[in-house]
Amino acid sequence: xxINLDKLQQNLNYHFSDLELAERALTHRSANKLNNERLEFxxxxxxxxxxxxxxxxxxxxxxxxxxxxxRASMVxxxxxxxxxxxxxxxxxxxxxxxELKSGGKHRESILADATEAIIAAIYLDGGMVACTQLxxxxxxxxxxxxxxxxxxxxxxxxxxxxxxxxxxxxPRYEVIKITGEAHRQTFHVECTIxxxxxxxxxxxxxxxxxxQAAAQKILDALGESP
Amino acid sequence: xxINLDKLQQNLNYHFSDLELAERALTHRSANKLNNERLEFxxxxxxxxxxxxxxxxxxxxxxxxxxxxxRASMVxxxxxxxxxxxxxxxxxxxxxxxELKSGGKHRESILADATEAIIAAIYLDGGMVACTQLxxxxxxxxxxxxxxxxxxxxxxxxxxxxxxxxxxxxPRYEVIKITGEAHRQTFHVECTIxxxxxxxxxxxxxxxxxxQAAAQKILDALGESP
Numbered sequence: 001x002x003i004n005l006d007k008l009q010q011n012l013n014y015h016f017s018d019l020e021l022a023e024r025a026l027t028h029r030s031a032n033k034l035n036n037e038r039l040e041f042x043x044x045x046x047x048x049x050x051x052x053x054x055x056x057x058x059x060x061x062x063x064x065x066x067x068x069x070x071r072a073s074m075v076x077x078x079x080x081x082x083x084x085x086x087x088x089x090x091x092x093x094x095x096x097x098x099e100l101k102s103g104g105k106h107r108e109s110i111l112a113d114a115t116e117a118i119i120a121a122i123y124l125d126g127g128m129v130a131c132t133q134l135x136x137x138x139x140x141x142x143x144x145x146x147x148x149x150x151x152x153x154x155x156x157x158x159x160x161x162x163x164x165x166x167x168x169x170x171p172r173y174e175v176i177k178i179t180g181e182a183h184r185q186t187f188h189v190e191c192t193i194x195x196x197x198x199x200x201x202x203x204x205x206x207x208x209x210x211x212q213a214a215a216q217k218i219l220d221a222l223g224e225s226p
Numbered sequence: 227x228x229i230n231l232d233k234l235q236q237n238l239n240y241h242f243s244d245l246e247l248a249e250r251a252l253t254h255r256s257a258n259k260l261n262n263e264r265l266e267f268x269x270x271x272x273x274x275x276x277x278x279x280x281x282x283x284x285x286x287x288x289x290x291x292x293x294x295x296x297r298a299s300m301v302x303x304x305x306x307x308x309x310x311x312x313x314x315x316x317x318x319x320x321x322x323x324x325e326l327k328s329g330g331k332h333r334e335s336i337l338a339d340a341t342e343a344i345i346a347a348i349y350l351d352g353g354m355v356a357c358t359q360l361x362x363x364x365x366x367x368x369x370x371x372x373x374x375x376x377x378x379x380x381x382x383x384x385x386x387x388x389x390x391x392x393x394x395x396x397p398r399y400e401v402i403k404i405t406g407e408a409h410r411q412t413f414h415v416e417c418t419i420x421x422x423x424x425x426x427x428x429x430x431x432x433x434x435x436x437x438q439a440a441a442q443k444i445l446d447a448l449g450e451s452p
Contacts, residue, residue, distance in 0.1 A: 037290040038282065045271070045278035045297075052271035056264065064263040071271075128354060 008092045012118070013206040014134055015182055016125050025121035026089065026114055028104065030096030036117035039124075043116030046123055050135045051075055054143050074142050077112045083138050084111035086208070089118060130184075137205045141212070155215035159191075162224055168195035171218065173211045176201070189214050196222075234318045238344070239432045240360055241408055242351050251347035252315065252340055254330065256322030262343035265350075269342030272349055276361045277301055280369050300368050306338035309364050312434065315340045356410075363431045367438070381441035385417075388450055394421035397444070399437045402427070415440050422448075 005022060009015050016022045021039075029035040051074050055067050062070070073079075084090060090105035093114060104110050123131040136143065141154060156171075163170050170193070177188040187207050191214035192199040200221065202213025231248055235241050242248045247265075255261040277300050281293050288296070299305075310316060316331035319340060330336050349357040362369065367380065382397075389396050396419070403414040413433050417440035418425040426447065428439030 038288075038293065041290045041293045042278055042282045045275040049271040049275040052268055056268045062264075064267045067264065067267045 021121040025117035039117035043120035080112035247347040251343035265343035269346035310337035
């Protein structure tokens with residue numbers, strides 16, 4: 001089964017020069033001797049560094065212990081698997097027949113490893129700046145609330161649930177503009193709730209992020225921010 | 227006691243634009259509330275990544291397990307303290323009175339932390355390329371023999387011991403040329419053993435590295451390489 005790289009690249013908001021790197025990153029050892037394990041090794045340390053640097057910058061007053069705890073809460077199997085799910089990496093994985101049958105594409109460890117491997121692949125393909133930006137984009141919400149013990153609901157989910165609770169119409173999202181070159185696009189999204197006045201616009205490096213930004217603004221306007 | 231930054235920068239083969247970063251990296255928590263702990267946090271992950279990437283490149287056929295073992299053998303307290311000793315970081319440390327009295331500048335954990343902190347300081351001051359090059363320089367020998375269980379003796383030491391065993395005159399090293407700009411010098415060193423014919427030249431990013439390269443060539447010429 002060939003990997004659908006167009007969809008992958010769209011989800012990643014990154015276009016590979018060397019598509020073989022992307023394929024390798026999503027090839028589990030059960031599928032091929034040439035698999036993603038070496039990339040996973042590199043991506044693991046790269047991710048650790050990118051998150052460490054981001055926390056170092058965002059929290060200038062945090063001491064080493066706080067920074068370490070924040071990083072540990074972000075760089076772990078569950079968090080990495082969550083990123084993989086948002087990027088829909090599981091659907092693009094090359095798995096051996098056994099793993100495929102036993103639902104390997106949903107397994108947390110396989111997903112977490114794929115996240116690390118794809119990060120290394122992007123780094124090798126596009127360099128540190130591109131890779132850092134993407135990882136920060138994917139981790140944005142957690143970077144700004146790294147210690148929230150209970151998994152913080154994203155803005156879109158919170159807005160949706162709030163509207164359901166109020167019994168009003170649900171939010172609608174529309175991409176109104178995409179700017180920038182193919183490898184570095186910016187999405188502009190408008191969020192509208194038919195029963196409420198006013199719409200809000202959000203901007204982001206991916207459709208999802210732009211939608212989150214728009215949802216956040218509506219929550220702010222409604223006085224429903226956390 | 228002010229830190230002798232000239233000597234430090236010479237040992238590092240790096241000149242800081244922001245000297246405060248260097249001072250901070252060498253300030254132990256016993257000396258000041260503004261100390262090197264945050265830099266150590268950043269340097270720890272940065273070092274892990276730089277070594278991971280170097281091993282990934284140098285050993286294209288090594289699997290993830292081998293790469294992990296090699297990295298663990300290089301990135302640990304003893305190895306980092308060893309780098310600190312070669313760079314003479316201990317002499318530049320700012321320690322509180324108690325730590326100073328109890329010999330803190332020789333303590334392995336303090337030295338290892340200082341190595342991590344100075345790596346972060348160089349990164350923040352000079353960027354990834356400069357930092358990576360220096361860390362690879364400092365780690366060069368281990369990168370190419372990462373799994374040697376017994377601490378491998380460096381080439382200068384081996385040559386010295388060999389000459390002593392043979393009862394001939396000891397090697398003499400002379401810097402014959404320094405090229406490159408101040409922040410990125412290359413040292414050319416000549417090694418001579420009076421009782422033996424021929425001299426050998428070595429080139430390196432620091433005096434020490436050039437001497438090691440020259441000593442290695444003499445060992446090669448004598449058929450005494452490991």
